[in-house]
Amino acid sequence: MKVSAMYPGTFDPITLGHEDLVRRAARLYDKVIVAIAAYTGSKSPMFTFGERVELAKAAFSSLKNIEVAGYEGLTVDFAEEHGLAVIIRGLRAVSDFEYEFQLANMNRHLTQNVETVFLTPTDKYTFISSSLVREVASLGGDVSEFVSPDVKQALLERCGRA
Numbered sequence: 720m721k722v723s724a725m726y727p728g729t730f731d732p733i734t735l736g737h738e739d740l741v742r743r744a745a746r747l748y749d750k751v752i753v754a755i756a757a758y759t760g761s762k763s764p765m766f767t768f769g770e771r772v773e774l775a776k777a778a779f780s781s782l783k784n785i786e787v788a789g790y791e792g793l794t795v796d797f798a799e800e801h802g803l804a805v806i807i808r809g810l811r812a813v814s815d816f817e818y819e820f821q822l823a824n825m826n827r828h829l830t831q832n833v834e835t836v837f838l839t840p841t842d843k844y845t846f847i848s849s850s851l852v853r854e855v856a857s858l859g860g861d862v863s864e865f866v867s868p869d870v871k872q873a874l875l876e877r878c879g880r881a
Contacts, residue, residue: 723750724805724836727794730755731764732870733775734852736844740809741785744838750784752801757791765853765877777869795826798833806835811845 726741730753737753744751753775757768766774772789779785790797798806806826808819823835840847847865856862856874863871 721749722805723752723801723803724748724807725752725754725794725798725801725803726807727754727756727790727797729759729762729764729849730771730775731759731762731766731849732771732852732866732874733778734844734847734849734866734870736809736811736840736847736865737849738778738867739841739844740807740838741779742782743841744807745782745784748784748805750786751807752803753779753785753787754794754797755787755789756794757789766873770873774870774873778867793829795830795833799830804833806833808835808837810837810839811848 724744724747726737726744728737730737741751741753755768755772755775764771768789772787775787779787794806797803806823808823810816810819819837826833826835852862852865852874855865857878859878859880862874866874
C-alpha cells in the first residue's frame with residue numbers, strides 16, 4: 720500500500736529542523752509534500768508566500784519523493800484533494816503538545832480520511848524555530864547552524880546585511 724503524507728506549515732523561513740523532519744518522514748512515506756501555507760494567521764511573515772515556497776523548493780530539490788507546494792485554505796482540504804492520508808506535525812517540546820493535539824482533533828473532526836502523525840526532532844534541532852531564527856538574524860546573529868546557506872543568504876538580504 721502506498722501512503723503519501725504532507726508536512727504543512729508557514730516555514731518562515733524553513734530551518735534545518737524542518738528539513739531534518741521532512742527527510743526522516745521521506746523514509747517512512749512514499750511521497751511527502753512540504754505544504755507551504757499562504758495564510759499565516761496573526762503572524763507577520765518576513766518572507767512572501769512565493770519566497771517561502773522557493774526557499775523550500777531549493778532545500779529539497781535533490782530528493783525524489785519530496786515535493787513542495789503552496790496552498791490556501793484548510794490543510795485537510797489540501798490533503799484530501801491530493802490523496803494524502805497523513806499530516807505530519809513536529810513536536811519540539813511539551814509546550815507544543817497542547818496546540819498540536821487540538822489541531823489534530825479539529826482535523827479529525829473535519830475529516831476521517833486523514834490522520835495526524837507526530838514526529839519529534841533530532842536532539843540538535845529541538846530548540847530551533849523559525850521565529851527564533853528570524854529574531855537572531857534580525858539582531859545580527861549568526862544563523863548558519865540553523866538554516867541552509869540559501870536561507871541564510873535570504874535572511875541576510877532581508878535584514879539588510881548582504
